[in-house]
Amino acid sequence: MKSLRVLAAAVVVSAAIGLSACAPANPETPVIAPVTVDVNELQGKNVTIVIGQTINVTTGDLPVDSYTAEVSDESVLAYTPGRIEETAEFNPGFTGVRVGQSDVIMRNIQGGIQPLEFSVTVNADDSAE
Structure with missing residues (x-):
């Protein structure tokens, strides 16, 4: 019976350690949800x-790696091309780098297919306000 309790305690400790690896590196840093937009919009x-x-x-139906992008101000907005790695597909995307506005042209x-022309405005993170 005692060995069963020790085993149970070891399982609980292992689970706690394993779950702690899932915690964010800095709990003070908030997670910002991405904005998902269909290329046709x-x-x-x-x-x-x-x-x-x-x-x-x-x-949509087009391959994630079939798009390129030109960003007018890369100090404001960074582009990440879509890619396929083994069985995983990663959509193309953009990340706000600093406050400002940038125009984008995406081509397939x-x-x-007509080039997509749109703009992105990057604001300061106002979550602390």
């Missing part, structure tokens, strides 16, 4: 995000 739009927030661009490398 971007034309002529302005998307507003905060510093550190991302725009997740869904590409397969051609035949």
Whole structure:
């Protein structure tokens, strides 16, 4: 019976240690949810995000790695191309770097699709207010 209790205690301690690995590195840093936008809804739009927030661009039936992007001010907005790694697909996206505004042109490398022109406004993180 005593060995059963020791085993149970060891399982509880192992679970607690394992779950602590899931905690954010800095609990003071809030997690900012991404903004998900379908590629067909971007034309002529302005998307507003905060510093550190991302725009997740869904590409519908087109491959996630078939888009390129030109960002007019890369000090305001960073582009991450879509990619396929083994069985995982990662959508193209943009991350707010600093306060400002940037124009974006996305093109599909397969051609035949009108370039998407839109802008992104990056605001300061006002969650502390």
